[in-house]
Amino acid sequence: MAEFPPLYIQNSLTRKKELFTPLKPPHVGMYVCGPTVYSNVHLGNVRTFLTFDIVYRYLIYLGYHVRYVRNITDVGHLTGDSDAGEDKISKKARLEKLEPMEVVQKYTNDFHDVMRVFNMKSPSIEPSATGHIVEQIGMIEAILDRGYAYQSNGSVYFNVRKYNEDFDYGVLSGRKIDDLINNTRSLDGQDEKNDPLDFALWKKADSSHLMKWPSPWSIGFPGWHLECSVMSTKYLGPQFDIHGGGMDLKFPHHECEIAQNAGATAQSHSVRYWMHGNMLTVNGRKMAKSEGNGFTPEELITGNHALLERGYSPMTVRFFMLQGHYASPLDFSNAALQAAEKGLERLMSALTTLETLPTKANSRNPDVDITSLSDRCIKAMGDDFNTPILISVLFDAVKLVNSIASDHIAIDATQKADLEELFNGYVFDILGLMREDKGSGNNNVESSALLDLLVKLRGNAKSNKDWQTADAIRTALGELGISIKDSKEGSTWERD
Amino acid sequence: MAEFPPLYIQNSLTRKKELFTPLKPPHVGMYVCGPTVYSNVHLGNVRTFLTFDIVYRYLIYLGYHVRYVRNITDVGHLTGDSDAGEDKISKKARLEKLEPMEVVQKYTNDFHDVMRVFNMKSPSIEPSATGHIVEQIGMIEAILDRGYAYQSNGSVYFNVRKYNEDFDYGVLSGRKIDDLINNTRSLDGQDEKNDPLDFALWKKADSSHLMKWPSPWSIGFPGWHLECSVMSTKYLGPQFDIHGGGMDLKFPHHECEIAQNAGATAQSHSVRYWMHGNMLTVNGRKMAKSEGNGFTPEELITGNHALLERGYSPMTVRFFMLQGHYASPLDFSNAALQAAEKGLERLMSALTTLETLPTKANSRNPDVDITSLSDRCIKAMGDDFNTPILISVLFDAVKLVNSIASDHIAIDATQKADLEELFNGYVFDILGLMREDKGSGNNNVESSALLDLLVKLRGNAKSNKDWQTADAIRTALGELGISIKDSKEGSTWERD
Numbered sequence: 001m002a003e004f005p006p007l008y009i010q011n012s013l014t015r016k017k018e019l020f021t022p023l024k025p026p027h028v029g030m031y032v033c034g035p036t037v038y039s040n041v042h043l044g045n046v047r048t049f050l051t052f053d054i055v056y057r058y059l060i061y062l063g064y065h066v067r068y069v070r071n072i073t074d075v076g077h078l079t080g081d082s083d084a085g086e087d088k089i090s091k092k093a094r095l096e097k098l099e100p101m102e103v104v105q106k107y108t109n110d111f112h113d114v115m116r117v118f119n120m121k122s123p124s125i126e127p128s129a130t131g132h133i134v135e136q137i138g139m140i141e142a143i144l145d146r147g148y149a150y151q152s153n154g155s156v157y158f159n160v161r162k163y164n165e166d167f168d169y170g171v172l173s174g175r176k177i178d179d180l181i182n183n184t185r186s187l188d189g190q191d192e193k194n195d196p197l198d199f200a201l202w203k204k205a206d207s208s209h210l211m212k213w214p215s216p217w218s219i220g221f222p223g224w225h226l227e228c229s230v231m232s233t234k235y236l237g238p239q240f241d242i243h244g245g246g247m248d249l250k251f252p253h254h255e256c257e258i259a260q261n262a263g264a265t266a267q268s269h270s271v272r273y274w275m276h277g278n279m280l281t282v283n284g285r286k287m288a289k290s291e292g293n294g295f296t297p298e299e300l301i302t303g304n305h306a307l308l309e310r311g312y313s314p315m316t317v318r319f320f321m322l323q324g325h326y327a328s329p330l331d332f333s334n335a336a337l338q339a340a341e342k343g344l345e346r347l348m349s350a351l352t353t354l355e356t357l358p359t360k361a362n363s364r365n366p367d368v369d370i371t372s373l374s375d376r377c378i379k380a381m382g383d384d385f386n387t388p389i390l391i392s393v394l395f396d397a398v399k400l401v402n403s404i405a406s407d408h409i410a411i412d413a414t415q416k417a418d419l420e421e422l423f424n425g426y427v428f429d430i431l432g433l434m435r436e437d438k439g440s441g442n443n444n445v446e447s448s449a450l451l452d453l454l455v456k457l458r459g460n461a462k463s464n465k466d467w468q469t470a471d472a473i474r475t476a477l478g479e480l481g482i483s484i485k486d487s488k489e490g491s492t493w494e495r496d
Numbered sequence: 497m498a499e500f501p502p503l504y505i506q507n508s509l510t511r512k513k514e515l516f517t518p519l520k521p522p523h524v525g526m527y528v529c530g531p532t533v534y535s536n537v538h539l540g541n542v543r544t545f546l547t548f549d550i551v552y553r554y555l556i557y558l559g560y561h562v563r564y565v566r567n568i569t570d571v572g573h574l575t576g577d578s579d580a581g582e583d584k585i586s587k588k589a590r591l592e593k594l595e596p597m598e599v600v601q602k603y604t605n606d607f608h609d610v611m612r613v614f615n616m617k618s619p620s621i622e623p624s625a626t627g628h629i630v631e632q633i634g635m636i637e638a639i640l641d642r643g644y645a646y647q648s649n650g651s652v653y654f655n656v657r658k659y660n661e662d663f664d665y666g667v668l669s670g671r672k673i674d675d676l677i678n679n680t681r682s683l684d685g686q687d688e689k690n691d692p693l694d695f696a697l698w699k700k701a702d703s704s705h706l707m708k709w710p711s712p713w714s715i716g717f718p719g720w721h722l723e724c725s726v727m728s729t730k731y732l733g734p735q736f737d738i739h740g741g742g743m744d745l746k747f748p749h750h751e752c753e754i755a756q757n758a759g760a761t762a763q764s765h766s767v768r769y770w771m772h773g774n775m776l777t778v779n780g781r782k783m784a785k786s787e788g789n790g791f792t793p794e795e796l797i798t799g800n801h802a803l804l805e806r807g808y809s810p811m812t813v814r815f816f817m818l819q820g821h822y823a824s825p826l827d828f829s830n831a832a833l834q835a836a837e838k839g840l841e842r843l844m845s846a847l848t849t850l851e852t853l854p855t856k857a858n859s860r861n862p863d864v865d866i867t868s869l870s871d872r873c874i875k876a877m878g879d880d881f882n883t884p885i886l887i888s889v890l891f892d893a894v895k896l897v898n899s900i901a902s903d904h905i906a907i908d909a910t911q912k913a914d915l916e917e918l919f920n921g922y923v924f925d926i927l928g929l930m931r932e933d934k935g936s937g938n939n940n941v942e943s944s945a946l947l948d949l950l951v952k953l954r955g956n957a958k959s960n961k962d963w964q965t966a967d968a969i970r971t972a973l974g975e976l977g978i979s980i981k982d983s984k985e986g987s988t989w990e991r992d
Contacts, residue, residue: 067595099563099731101621109618112608122605125597131627134709213630235595446976450946453972457953460965469956475913476851476949479920480942 004062009242010327010384012250012274013172017384020273022241028064029236030056031271033228033245033253034126036073037107038088041114042294043317043332044280044287048246050318051277051326051385053120055244057430058381069235070123072111074104075130075211076224082252083193083200083223090210100210104128114297117314119432125235129227133213136222136230139264140201140215148263152192154204154218158259160197167262169197172274173251199256201226225256233261233270243271247278280321282307282332302448304494309334311448312341315436319344322387322431343395348435350398351423353405354416363410370418373397377426387431394426451477451493455484459491500558505738506823506880508746508770509668513880516769518737524560525732526552527767529724529741529749530622532569533603534584537610538790539813539828540776540783544742546814547773547822547881549616551740553926554877565731566619568607570600571626571707572720578748579689579696579719586706596706600624610793613810615928621731625723629709632718632726635760636697636711644759648688650700650714654755656693663758665693668770669747695752697722721752729757729766739767743774776817778803778828805830808837811932815840818883818927839891844931846894847919849901850912852952852986859906866914869893873922883927890922947973947989951980955987 007020022028032052035045052070059066079085093100115122129136140156143149148163149156160169164177177197184196204218205211212219232240238261245254254274261270279286282293295305303311312320320340324330373393380389401419404411427433454473461469474484483494503516518524528548531541548566555562575581589596611618625632636652639645644659645652656665660673673693680692700714701707708715728736734757741750750770757766775782778789791801799807808816816836820826869889876885897915900907923929931944950969957965970980977992 067598099621101623101731102563105618105621122601125595125601127597128627131624134629138710214634235597447943447946449972449976450943450950453969454946454950454953457950457965457969469953473949473953476945479916480945 005378005382007382008384009273012276023239026065028059028066029240030066030068030242031232031236032070033249034070034072035111036077036088037104038092040296041111042296046118047280047321048277049120050321052244053432054385056121057432061430068123069125071231072108072126072128074128076222118318119434127231132230135234136226137215139230142264146263149201151217155192155200156202156217157193157198158201161195163259163263167268169259172258173255225253229257229260238265238267239270242273242275244275247276250276277326278329280330280332284331312337313436315433316341316344323391325386325388347398350401354401354419357405357416359413359416360410364412364415365409368411368415374422455491455493501874501878503878504880505769508772522561524555524562525736526562526564526738527728527732528566529745530566530568531607532573532584533600534588536792537607538792542614542793543776543817544773545616546817548740549928550881552617553928557926564619565621567727568604568622568624570624572718614814615930623727628726631730632722633711635726638760642759645697647713651688651696652698652713653689653694654697657691659755659759663764665755668754669751721749725753725756734761734763735766738769738771740771743772746772773822774825776826776828780827808833809932811929812837812840819887821882821884843894846897848948850897850915851948853901853912855909855912856906860908860911861905864907864911870918951987951989
C-alpha cells in the first residue's frame with residue numbers, strides 16, 4: 001500500500017491535534033451535516049461547506065478513496081432547534097403556500113447553485129432525511145431494545161440519564177450532565193418527557209403537521225438529530241473516519257448523534273475524528289439575518305447590499321475565506337475582500353507568467369528549490385489543513401516565478417514542469433480556485449458594472465429632460481427583471 | 497376566475513384530441529416519469545424532458561399554477577425492464593465498485609447538468625423512489641386489502657386477471673388481455689407468480705441484493721412500476737391532470753400504474769390526460785447505445801463523435817427539437833442541425849433588430865398586424881403544443897420585423913412593445929431559448945442584453961449629436977474590456 005504523507009487533524013472529541021489514521025486505508029469515510037433546506041444559503045453556511053470541500057479535495061489529492069456523505073435536512077428540524085416549535089420546512093410551506101416538498105426542491109436547487117458557483121465538489125452521496133424514514137424507525141427500535149429510550153404518548157424520547165450511566169453524555173462538547181441539569185428549566189408536568197435533558201427520536205404528529213409517516217408508535221416524524229446518525233452509519237458503516245459540521249452544531253446536535261449511535265449499537269465511538277468549522281463575522285459582528293448583515297452569495301457577487309462597496313467574484317470570496325484557518329473566526333469586510341482580490345490576481349498572474357517562461361536545456365538552476373516549496377506546502381496542509389500558511393508558501397512561489405521572469409534566470413523544462421505541477425495541484429485541485437474570465441462566465445461583476453452605468457445614463461437623461469431615453473432604460477431593465485429604485489440619495493438597481 | 501385560452505391535448509388514453517379542463521383551475525398537477533439514474537442521459541431522453549418542459553412553460557404562460565412532479569428512479573428498475581434480472585443501479589454499482597447511492601448521486605448530477613445546459617425548468621418536486629419506501633409499502637397494503645394482489649414466497653404480485661374482471665387492463669395501450677396471454681411464455685413451475693401477466697409490487701431480496709428494506713412480507717424492494725403510482729398521487733392527489741413520459745413507457749409501465757392506482761383506490765381513472773413523447777432517430781435509425789449512435793449531450797456540444805461533423809450549441813439542439821412536433825418521430829442529422837442553427841440565428845438577429853427599431857409618435861401602422869400573429873401563435877400552441885407551427889409563425893414575425901427595418905416603415909411605441917412582448921413571450925418564456933454568447937462557454941445572457949442596450953443608447957446619442965454620452969459609453973465599456981465596432985450595418989460590441 002502507498003504511504004500517505006502525515007496529516008494531523010485537530011480532533012474536537014479529544015481536543016488534540018492527532019495523526020490521521022483511517023480505519024481502512026486507502027478508504028476514508030467522511031460525513032458532513034448539510035443544510036436545512038427552508039431558506040436561501042448565507043455566507044456563513046458557505047464557509048462551513050468550503051472547509052470540508054478543502055478536506056475532501058486534500059484527501060483525494062493525497063490518494064485516499066473518499067466516500068463523502070453530506071445530507072439534506074428536509075424534515076424534523078424544528079424552529080426552536082430542539083423538540084418544540086414548528087417544523088422549519090412546514091412553516092415555510094405554510095407561509096409560501098407551497099407543499100413542503102416544493103419548499104425542499106426550491107431551496108435544494110438554491111443550495112446546489114451556490115455550491116456550483118463557489119466551485120465546491122459534489123459529495124459522493126447526498127441523502128435526505130425523508131428518504132430514510134424506514135432506517136430511522138429501525139434505529140429507534142434498536143435504541144428502545146437497549147433500554148435507552150422510552151415511549152410517551154406516541155412519541156419516543158432518548159433517556160439521557162440512563163445513557164449517561166453507561167456512556168458519557170457530554171464527551172464531545174465537554175458539558176457536564178449536572179451543569180446541564182442545573183441550567184435546564186424544570187418540566188411543567190404537561191411535558192411528555194421524563195426529564196428535560198431527554199430529546200425526541202420520534203414525535204407524534206398533531207393534525208396540523210404536514211409531513212408525517214406511520215411508525216410502530218404513532219403517525220409522526222423523526223427527531224432532527226436522528227437522521228445524521230442513521231445516514232452516516234448507513235453509508236459509512238458503524239464506525240467511520242471524519243464527521244464535520246459548523247461549530248454551532250457541536251451541542252446538542254452532534255452530542256446527540258454520538259449518544260444515538262452508542263445507544264443503538266453499544267459501541268461507544270462511531271466517529272474517530274470530529275471537525276468543527278468556525279463562524280464568519282461581518283465588520284466584527286456575528287452574521288445573522290436579524291442584524292441585516294447575513295447577505296446571500298448573490299448579493300455578494302453583485303454588490304447589491306448596503307454593506308458592500310461593490311461586488312466580489314466567487315473566487316475572490318473563496319480565496320478570502322481560505323486566507324483564514326477554518327477553526328478560527330473570520331471577519332468579513334470590504335477592505336479584506338479587496339485585499340484578497342488583489343492577492344488572487346497576483347497569484348493568477350504569476351501562473352500566466354509561469355506558462356510563458358522560456359526553458360533552456362541543461363540549465364537546471366540549483367537556486368530554484370522547488371522541493372523545499374513543495375515540502376512546505378504539504379507540511380502546511382498536513383498541519384490541520386492550514387490554508388493560510390499554504391497560501392503564504394504559494395506567494396513565495398509567486399515571488400520565485402516573478403524573479404525568474406524579470407531577472408531572466410535560466411531554468412530547464414523539468415524545473416518548469418515541477419513548478420507548474422506545484423501550482424496546479426495546490427491552486428486548482430486543493431484550494432479549488434478557478435480562473436475567472438473577466439466579462440464572461442458566471443462572473444456577475446460585469447453585469448453589475450453595466451447596470452451601474454445604465455442607472456447613471458438614465459440619471460443624465462432625466463437631468464436633460466430626455467424622458468424617452470430614461471423610460472427606455474427603465475423598460476429594458478424591467479424586461480430583464482431589474483427595477484430601478486429612485487430615492488433622495490440617488491438611484492439604484494435591484495433584481496426583482 | 498380568469499379565462500384561459502383553449503388548449504387541446506392529444507390524450508393517449510382516449511386517443512382523441514381533447515379540450516384541456518383541469519380538475520381545479522387555476523391549479524394543474526403534472527407528473528412526468530424521470531430518469532433511472534444508472535447511466536449518462538442520452539439525447540433521446542433530452543427530447544422527452546424537453547417536451548414536458550414546453551408543456552410546463554406554456555401552462556405557466558397561460559396563467560395556470562402548475563405543480564410539476566418529475567421523479568428520480570433510484571431503485572427497483574431491473575435490467576430486464578420487468579420482474580427479472582438485476583437492479584440497474586446495483587449492477588452499475590457492482591461494475592463501478594461503488595455503493596449504489598454513489599451511482600445514484602453521480603448520474604443524478606449528470607442529469608441535472610444536462611437539464612441546466614438545455615435550459616429546462618426545474619420541476620416543483622423531484623421525489624425519489626428510495627425516498628418513498630414507506631408510502632410504497634402503504635399502497636401495496638391497500639392493493640392487498642382490495643384483493644388485487646397476493647403474496648408469494650415473501651414477494652407480492654399484482655393479480656392482473658382479477659383486476660381485469662373489475663377494470664380494464666390495457667385501457668391505455670389498447671392491448672387486449674387475451675392477446676397478452678397468448679404472447680406470454682408459460683410459467684416454468686418454478687415461478688412465484690400465479691400468472692405470467694402478473695407483475696411485482698414487492699420483491700424479496702436475495703443475499704446479493706444491495707438495496708433492501710424491511711416490509712411486512714420480507715426484506716426486499718419495491719417493483720419498478722409502483723413508485724410512480726405512489727409519488728404522483730402523494731403530491732398531486734388521487735386524481736390529477738396530466739401524466740407524461742416517453743412512448744416506450746406506455747406499456748407496461750404506465751398501464752401498470754393505472755392498474756395499481758385503481759387497485760388501491762377503486763377509482764378507475766387517476767390521470768385525466770396521458771401524454772407520450774415520440775422518439776429520436778439518427779440518420780433514420782433508432783438511437784441506441786448498441787448502434788453507436790446514442791451520443792451524449794456533451795458529445796453533441798463538443799462535436800466529439802464519429803457521426804458529428806462538428807459541435808452544436810445547446811440552444812441549436814433545443815431549437816432543432818422544437819421544429820418537430822413532440823408526438824412525431826424526429827430524425828437527427830448534421831444537415832438538420834445546421835439548418836436549425838441558421839434558423840435560430842435569423843430569429844435572434846431579428847430580435848436585436850427589433851430592439852433597435854426607432855419609433856415615431858402617432859404613427860400606428862395599420863399594416864403591421866400583431867394581433868393576427870399573436871392569435872396564430874396561441875392557436876398553434878393550443879393545438880397540442882404544436883411548436884413547429886408556432887416557429888413558422890415566429891418566422892413570419894421575423895420577416896415583418898426585417899421589412900420594417902429595411903423599408904424604414906414607421907411604427908409607434910405601442911406596436912414595438914407589442915412585437916417585443918410577442919417575441920419575448922414565445923421565444924424565451926415558452927420555447928425556453930436563450931441568447932448564446934459566441935466565444936464564451938458560459939453564455940451570460942444578461943450581460944449580452946445589457947451590452948445590446950448600451951450600444952443602442954450610444955447610437956441614439958450619436959444621432960442626437962450627444963457626443964459626450966456616446967463617448968462616455970465607449971469609455972466605460974472599454975474599461976471592462978469591451979469594444980464597440982461601427983460599420984454600415986450598425987454598431988456591435990465585442991470582447992477584447
